[in-house]
Amino acid sequence: MKRRTATAALCAALLITATTTGAAVADGPHGGPHGGPPPREAAALTGTAELYRSAGDDITFTFDAHLAAEHGDDPLRATGTFEFSHYLNGEGARAKADVDCLLTGGDVAVVSGVITDSDLPGAEGRRVGVTVHDLGRHDRLGYSWAAMGSPAEGGELPRCVSSAPFEKVKKGTGDFHVVPWQPRL
Template identity: 70%
Template sequence: MQRRTRIAAVTAALLITPGAAGSATASGQGPRQHHGHEAAALTGTAKLYRSAGDDITFSFDAQLAAKDTRTPTKATGTFRFRHYLHGEGAWARAKVDCLITGGKVAVVSGVITDSNLPGAEGARVGVTVHDLGRHDRLGYSWAATEDMGPRDLPKCVSSAPFEKVRQGTGDFHVVPWQPAL
């Protein structure tokens, strides 16, 4: 395996980490529920399935206000993620800078504001969620950005939702964006 590929793989593994659910739970604030005031929203928490037993959690509280429906880059909120295996790993929290949804699929991006992974703060990351009820799926930008550093990642860019959510843990909720065209 090339050195660059190995570094990207290790970074991706560490970047999928603990701030996600831990911060929301620790602060006593879970994701907000949709109340019809948003043009689009992504909320919820889920653990990813990994046969090796990795503890990978993603949590979202992102919304686009109705007044900003024509400008997805005015989305607000946070998302968190963590990835641990055998007690080692990392976590990160990102401030949302873009949210686009369509049907039951959401793409959200943000800049990492806090993490225990050295050098992660300031990097932009993107996540895609497919809200399938009990069978939600998820993808993330760092799965496909070996040649493009995360700091150069455009807003609202991610990968297809290729990861499976661990059964019984997914509660993602996507509010579809319906801008007047």
């Protein structure tokens, strides 16, 4: 009988030690709950690609847009930047925008932002939107100025508004990556 009691007491002590040690490790300063990986961001659009144009236009888009996990229910809390440029025969313009909205669903993302730096007169301070369809090596892209005219002209564009992704990415250049948004509904 003493042997059973001693064995039971030893097992209980080991179980208590394992439980408290595991809880201390799980609640450590790194990682997510219970020691797992940190929570993934709620949504993202990253990458760079050139667009295909038969006339040889040099058109590039670059995205670094993120919606943090803690802001997952509010796409207007997205942060980051995106840049675009369009040149043909040495003439054109470039712009950089600060992200003010990011919505993603599956492999499609819509991002908008306010232009903070551009060599296109009148573009700074204007909001533009871009849509990306992440199709691996065959990504597609659309932009608000396809219907609204030059980013330097026209009325105020609402956040997270763009056009359908009608442009084709130049072969071998598309590396857009969309992290799908999964809001709590």
